[in-house]
Amino acid sequence: MTIIQQILFILSLGIAAWLVSRRILIISKTIRLGKDENLTDQPGQRLATMMRIAFGQKKMFDKPWVGLLHFMVYAGFLLINIEVLEIILDGITGRHRLFEPLLGDFYPVLIGFFEILALAVLVACSIFLVRRSTGIVSRLQPTRHRELRNWPQLDGKLILIAEIVLMMAILTMNAADSTLQDLDNPHYPQTGTFLISQFLKPVFAGWNEHGLVIYERIAWWVHILGIFAFALYVTYSKHLHIALAFPNTYFTRLVPKGEMKNMPEITSEVRIMLGIDNPPHSEVQAVPERFGARDVQDLSWKNLMDAYSCTECGRCTAACPANITGKKLSPRKIMMDTRDRLEDIGQNMLANKGTFSDDGKALIGDYILEEEILACTTCNACVQECPVLINPLDIILQLRRYKAMDEAKVPASWNMMFQNIDTNQAPWKFAPGDRFNWAESLPK
Amino acid sequence: MMDYKVPTMAEMAARNETPEILFWVGCAGAFDDRYKKVTIAFAKILNHAGIRFAVLGTEESCTGDPARRAGNEFAFQMLAMSNIQVLDMYSVKKIVTACPHCFNTLKNEYPGLGGNYEVIHHSEFLQQLINERKIRPADGQPFQGKKITFHDSCYLGRANGIYNAPREVLHALDADLVEMKRSRAKGLCCGAGGAQMFKEPEKGTKDINIERIEEALSTGAETIAVGCPFCMIMMTDGLKNKNKEDSVRIYDLAELIAQAGNF
Ligand code: SF4
Ligand code: SF4
Numbered sequence: 001m002t003i004i005q006q007i008l009f010i011l012s013l014g015i016a017a018w019l020v021s022r023r024i025l026i027i028s029k030t031i032r033l034g035k036d037e038n039l040t041d042q043p044g045q046r047l048a049t050m051m052r053i054a055f056g057q058k059k060m061f062d063k064p065w066v067g068l069l070h071f072m073v074y075a076g077f078l079l080i081n082i083e084v085l086e087i088i089l090d091g092i093t094g095r096h097r098l099f100e101p102l103l104g105d106f107y108p109v110l111i112g113f114f115e116i117l118a119l120a121v122l123v124a125c126s127i128f129l130v131r132r133s134t135g136i137v138s139r140l141q142p143t144r145h146r147e148l149r150n151w152p153q154l155d156g157k158l159i160l161i162a163e164i165v166l167m168m169a170i171l172t173m174n175a176a177d178s179t180l181q182d183l184d185n186p187h188y189p190q191t192g193t194f195l196i197s198q199f200l201k202p203v204f205a206g207w208n209e210h211g212l213v214i215y216e217r218i219a220w221w222v223h224i225l226g227i228f229a230f231a232l233y234v235t236y237s238k239h240l241h242i243a244l245a246f247p248n249t250y251f252t253r254l255v256p257k258g259e260m261k262n263m264p265e266i267t268s269e270v271r272i273m274l275g276i277d278n279p280p281h282s283e284v285q286a287v288p289e290r291f292g293a294r295d296v297q298d299l300s301w302k303n304l305m306d307a308y309s310c311t312e313c314g315r316c317t318a319a320c321p322a323n324i325t326g327k328k329l330s331p332r333k334i335m336m337d338t339r340d341r342l343e344d345i346g347q348n349m350l351a352n353k354g355t356f357s358d359d360g361k362a363l364i365g366d367y368i369l370e371e372e373i374l375a376c377t378t379c380n381a382c383v384q385e386c387p388v389l390i391n392p393l394d395i396i397l398q399l400r401r402y403k404a405m406d407e408a409k410v411p412a413s414w415n416m417m418f419q420n421i422d423t424n425q426a427p428w429k430f431a432p433g434d435r436f437n438w439a440e441s442l443p444k
Numbered sequence: 445m446m447d448y449k450v451p452t453m454a455e456m457a458a459r460n461e462t463p464e465i466l467f468w469v470g471c472a473g474a475f476d477d478r479y480k481k482v483t484i485a486f487a488k489i490l491n492h493a494g495i496r497f498a499v500l501g502t503e504e505s506c507t508g509d510p511a512r513r514a515g516n517e518f519a520f521q522m523l524a525m526s527n528i529q530v531l532d533m534y535s536v537k538k539i540v541t542a543c544p545h546c547f548n549t550l551k552n553e554y555p556g557l558g559g560n561y562e563v564i565h566h567s568e569f570l571q572q573l574i575n576e577r578k579i580r581p582a583d584g585q586p587f588q589g590k591k592i593t594f595h596d597s598c599y600l601g602r603a604n605g606i607y608n609a610p611r612e613v614l615h616a617l618d619a620d621l622v623e624m625k626r627s628r629a630k631g632l633c634c635g636a637g638g639a640q641m642f643k644e645p646e647k648g649t650k651d652i653n654i655e656r657i658e659e660a661l662s663t664g665a666e667t668i669a670v671g672c673p674f675c676m677i678m679m680t681d682g683l684k685n686k687n688k689e690d691s692v693r694i695y696d697l698a699e700l701i702a703q704a705g706n707f
Contacts, residue, residue, distance in 0.1 A: 255552070256548075256551075256552050256603060256604050256605070257602055257603045257604075258548040258552055258599055258602075258603025258604055259548075259552035259553055260512055260513070260553060262553070262556040262557070263517045263521075266517050266518060266521055267521060267557065269518075270518065270521040270522055270525055271525065273522065274522065274525055274526060274529075276525065276529070291517070292515060319630070321632055321633040321635060321652045321655070321656075322646070322648070322652070324632070324652075324655060325648045325649060325650040325651065325652050325654075325655050326647075326648035326649030326650060327645070327646045327647070327648040328646065328647075329646070371646055371647075374643075374646055375645070375646040375648075376638050377598070377633045377635060377636070377637040377638045377640050377652065378513050378598075378637050378638030379598040379602065379633035379637055379638070380598055380602040380603055381598070381602065381630075381632075381633065383602075384602050384629055384630075397513070397515070400513075400514065400515035401515040401517060402515070403515055404514055404515030404516045404517075405515060405516060405517060405518065410514060410515065410516075411643045411644075413642055413643040413644065414514045414639060414642060414643055416642075417510060417511070417514065417639065417642040417643075418511060418514070418516055418519055421506055421508075421510075421511050421519050421523065422519065425505035425506055425523065426471040426474075426475060426505070426506050427471060427506055427510050427511075427641075427642055428471060428475055428476075430474075430475045432502060432505075433502055434474075434475070435469075435474045435475070435501065435502045435504060436452070436474070436499070436501035436502050437474075438469075438473070438474060438480040438483050438484060439450040439484075439487070439499075439501075441480075441484060442448040442450065442484055442487060442488070443446070443447070443448055444447055444448065444449075
């Protein structure tokens with residue numbers, strides 16, 4: 001009997017590992033479609049940022065209650081994985097509670113600790129589910145935010161439900177286990193009662209031994225298969241942030257928020273135009289095939305990793321002045337669109353033996369509208385708010401560069417501003433010679 | 445009555461002198477009628493504090509911030525490079541400006557093109573002058589106990605992390621500083637940045653400056669202090685829209701200091 005279970009377990013572990021690694025491969029492949037950007041300077045500073053923001057959840061505590069609840073889920077997730085290790089080893093070896101003989105008296109303490117965490121996760125996820133399903137948090141409402149309609153809002157709830165089910169499976173499994181221990185079933189080593197699940201034992205009062213074993217096994221399988229499914233699901237979901245928040249905060253840009261990325265490919269041309277120098281032909285940088293970004297391949301790999309890291313929390317959008325005043329722009333949607341585009345390209349590559357075959361679409365136009373990127377005031381509120389240090393503004397600005405320089409399609413009034421700058425060296429139509437007139441009104 | 449002097453770099457160079465600081469006026473400071481008053485107020489303060497300063501006068505150009513943020517990197521780099529040529533020709537080391545957009549561009553974006561200067565926003569500079577007691581704005585005390593609220597500009601605050609300097613300057617006025625609900629890192633944009641100043645807003649339910657002025661008015665402050673020409677223009681428009689120009693005033697930090705000190 002156990003040998004069949006062992007085979008089944010090893011098989012499902014193998015399938016899960018294969019499916020998850022296939023996803024990881026395609027995701028990293030699409031991220032690497034992006035352009036190079038060197039973000040490896042100042043490793044010490046980077047490590048500190050990652051420890052503070054991802055590991056320490058610093059920004060989540062901007063809202064203390066949500067921060068606390070989220071921390072419970074996060075800590076539970078990290079630590080309960082130690083128990084998952086035992087479960088996996090049990091599954092492979094056909095043993096039960098493999099760590100018990102090794103840890104002795106400490107074992108029930110450890111399991112008790114995990115049970116507290118499981119209960120905390122259960123409570124936090126239930127509160128989150130209620131919060132998400134009622135209208136109290138505006139930024140999570142699909143009626144207010146079109147990017148949340150359909151799949152994204154379901155996604156947000158599914159993972160919470162999954163976590164609740166998984167935690168219930170652990171706790172009832174332990175309760176059935178303890179009851180079996182009371183019956184001196186030889187397969188269940190005596191560990192003593194567990195901290196939380198002991199209160200669930202009355203549920204199993206009056207069950208016969210056979211029924212208990214079946215329940216314990218079902219709960220065990222639900223738990224572990226649930227975790228395998230969860231791991232695969234996460235790669236399709238906003239919950240991928242549980243892995244990517246770490247590298248994403250590590251590789252954040254460490255410059256003042258106001259600094260817009262330079263375009264060195266333009267500099268040599270400008271120097272020639274201004275007659276500053278006449279570099280030998282070989283040194284003139286080749287004119288790039290495109291100015292700015294039209295599609296994800298034109299963005300940097302960090303922009304693309306940002307997209308996969310987005311938790312769709314909408315803190316950016318809730319702070320965005322354009323969104324607050326009813327404009328179409330939502331920085332969260334910019335990130336979701338970028339990810340959707342990457343997913344489509346990934347599927348396309350899978351279907352075409354690993355290479356992308358042009359589908360005639362582009363990030364700007366087919367996913368993100370011109371109207372959205374035009375509405376941005378570059379205020380950096382979205383960048384400030386993001387709990388995983390995503391920069392939606394950087395993408396917006398690169399799309400604008402494409403519109404302005406590659407397509408030469410900007411609002412007429414911007415064209416006028418460009419013209420004024422050209423002729424008057426000022427965005428307004430004033431004669432450069434009048435620039436100093438203000439001083440005349442000072443009493444001399 | 446004081447004689448106010450505004451020497452240009454060219455004049456100074458002709459006399460073989462170098463100023464302590466270059467006062468970068470900016471396009472709004474030079475051309476916008478409302479903001480010219482701020483430029484004048486700041487020039488007066490510099491005179492009173494005895495700072496050896498100069499301006500570029502007609503040799504100054506737009507820093508290129510609006511062009512760059514509208515996506516026109518060519519126009520930006522053309523302006524930036526020629527400004528850098530001028531600045532380097534005069535061996536400029538230290539720049540003070542009243543415009544957060546100029547400040548951000550000169551400070552953070554010119555180095556990438558070879559222009560390296562120490563750049564200071566006028567709020568920080570005013571704070572220094574007050575701390576060093578080079579100016580004594582509170583002598584006149586016209587703002588004592590009056591409610592003032594400060595509107596953080598994105599390019600000073602979030603973009604460069606300067607939140608305290610403008611507030612310290614306002615403290616020197618002995619005023620009653622009240623904060624808006626959204627302030628400092630959570631401050632709300634006036635709606636003009638990112639070259640929005642130079643086009644109509646996209647369709648929405650409200651204009652951003654209206655949302656912001658409503659928030660400012662709800663503090664009950666009779667003075668709204670700003671530290672940016674764009675914020676000044678947007679907030680003033682908002683105030684007009686609310687028909688409150690008579691009861692509420694909008695001033696730049698430099699104007700408040702100049703008024704308080706009777707400069
Ligand atoms: S930078 Fe642009 S997208 Fe981000 S909050 Fe400001 S206006 Fe919105
Ligand atoms: S970009 Fe950041 S703040 Fe915005 S939804 Fe994604 S995770 Fe949240």
